[in-house]
Amino acid sequence: MRDLITVxxxxxxxxxxxxxxxxxxxxxxxxxxxxxxxxxxxxxxLPPFDRVMMDGIAVSRGHLLASLPTSSPTSSPIPIEATxxxxxxxxTLQNPHAAIEVMTGAPLPNNTDCVIPLEHYQLKDGHAYxxxxxxxxxxxxxxxxxxxxxxxxxxxETGTLLRAPELGIAASVGATTLSVSKLPRLTILSTGDEVxxxxxxxxxxxIRQSHPTVLTHLLQSHQLAEPQHLHLPDQQAxxxxxxxxxxxxxxxxxxxxxxxxxKFDYVAPxxxxxxxEPLFHGVQQRPGKPLAYWRYNNTQIFAxxxxxxxxxxxxxRYLLPAxxxxxxxxxxxxxxxxxxxxxxxxxxxxLLPSKLHDHGLLLETxxxxxxxISLRGIDGFAEASPGxxxxxxxxxxxxx
Numbered sequence: 594m595r596d597l598i599t600v601x602x603x604x605x606x607x608x609x610x611x612x613x614x615x616x617x618x619x620x621x622x623x624x625x626x627x628x629x630x631x632x633x634x635x636x637x638x639l640p641p642f643d644r645v646m647m648d649g650i651a652v653s654r655g656h657l658l659a660s661l662p663t664s665s666p667t668s669s670p671i672p673i674e675a676t677x678x679x680x681x682x683x684x685t686l687q688n689p690h691a692a693i694e695v696m697t698g699a700p701l702p703n704n705t706d707c708v709i710p711l712e713h714y715q716l717k718d719g720h721a722y723x724x725x726x727x728x729x730x731x732x733x734x735x736x737x738x739x740x741x742x743x744x745x746x747x748x749x750e751t752g753t754l755l756r757a758p759e760l761g762i763a764a765s766v767g768a769t770t771l772s773v774s775k776l777p778r779l780t781i782l783s784t785g786d787e788v789x790x791x792x793x794x795x796x797x798x799x800i801r802q803s804h805p806t807v808l809t810h811l812l813q814s815h816q817l818a819e820p821q822h823l824h825l826p827d828q829q830a831x832x833x834x835x836x837x838x839x840x841x842x843x844x845x846x847x848x849x850x851x852x853x854x855x856k857f858d859y860v861a862p863x864x865x866x867x868x869x870e871p872l873f874h875g876v877q878q879r880p881g882k883p884l885a886y887w888r889y890n891n892t893q894i895f896a897x898x899x900x901x902x903x904x905x906x907x908x909x910r911y912l913l914p915a916x917x918x919x920x921x922x923x924x925x926x927x928x929x930x931x932x933x934x935x936x937x938x939x940x941x942x943x944l945l946p947s948k949l950h951d952h953g954l955l956l957e958t959x960x961x962x963x964x965x966i967s968l969r970g971i972d973g974f975a976e977a978s979p980g981x982x983x984x985x986x987x988x989x990x991x992x993x
Contacts, residue, residue, distance in 0.1 A: 626816035638739035850899025901965035
């Protein structure tokens with residue numbers, strides 16, 4: 594490894610070398626969790642008409658006020674002229690001293706400007722009798738045309754994460770095909786002769802692989818990539834063959850293990866032979882010190898250390914932010930306060946397993962990077978500066 598660089602320097606090198614995703618068109622029903630690449634605009638004013646907000650009667654306020662006796666307005670019957678249903682063409686009040694029954698969501702009839710809710714009158718023999726609680730205010734219980742937005746207003750900006758509410762907005766303006774960021778092709782290359790598939794029974798010296806399961810489900814659950822997985826033996830020739838092939842097919846390559854200085858660690862030599870020198874190899878952090886990163890043509894290559902905590906910590910701190918930037922998504926990290934004291938005397942930056950608790954963080958500082966059981970229940974990783982020993986300090990949190 595070269596001289597170790599700082600966490601901030603490693604992050605800057607990765608993000609500054611990142612490409613941006615191209616776009617792809619998807620049907621509305623398949624776009625959940627994706628990033629919008631073109632703005633969505635209103636195809637007409639919203640609401641597109643003066644919309645009735647409550648079941649009741651629509652009246653001409655001025656004419657009705659003039660016709661009701663001031664001494665006993667509640668005793669004067671108001672004739673019901675017609676019924677305006679939701680979805681029916683807009684009606685017109687013919688008699689300005691009468692009323693039209695209206696349903697929620699219906700267009701406000703022409704020649705009316707006030708809706709009296711049905712709770713404030715009684716119907717009898719085709720007439721409405723107002724109660725003492727009835728009011729007659731201009732545009733009462735009416736959602737005015739264009740009050741939400743005007744035609745051609747931008748409703749969803751480029752870069753919007755499409756969740757259920759945003760998809761509902763798209764549907765409301767007829768945007769049935771959406772331009773979204775194309776998910777990157779990402780290949781996970783795990784290494785290690787001691788590693789076997791989860792379905793097999795290991796010998797005493799073997800372990801079942803977990804990294805591909807963790808990474809695949811993490812990336813798929815956040816709609817960050819379309820991952821595939823290949824496992825390779827600890828042989829430089831096999832590594833070179835696989836990497837060379839994936840350089841033609843993958844936007845991202847993520848290798849786990851084989852990046853340290855061990856006798857059978859062939860990842861760095863293979864990548865140097867194929868891609869030249871890395872942008873960095875070695876970061877002042879724990880866990881994950883041997884992390885290395887290459888950018889080769891249009892492919893970003895992350896060589897992660899092999900221990901389980903290191904894999905997940907470096908994924909949260911570096912890989913996920915790189916993928917979100919690639920897709921045009923806003924960063925997911927945030928600053929949160931600690932819920933307990935912390936003692937991190939290490940000269941290296943800590944990427945500490947963390948749980949969310951009462952809008953703050955509970956950090957685990959006593960962990961072994963090979964102890965995958967310690968990852969149970971965590972929500973992400975917090976970044977602790979070297980030699981931290983403080984209470985209630987805010988930490989940058991990287992969720993998983």
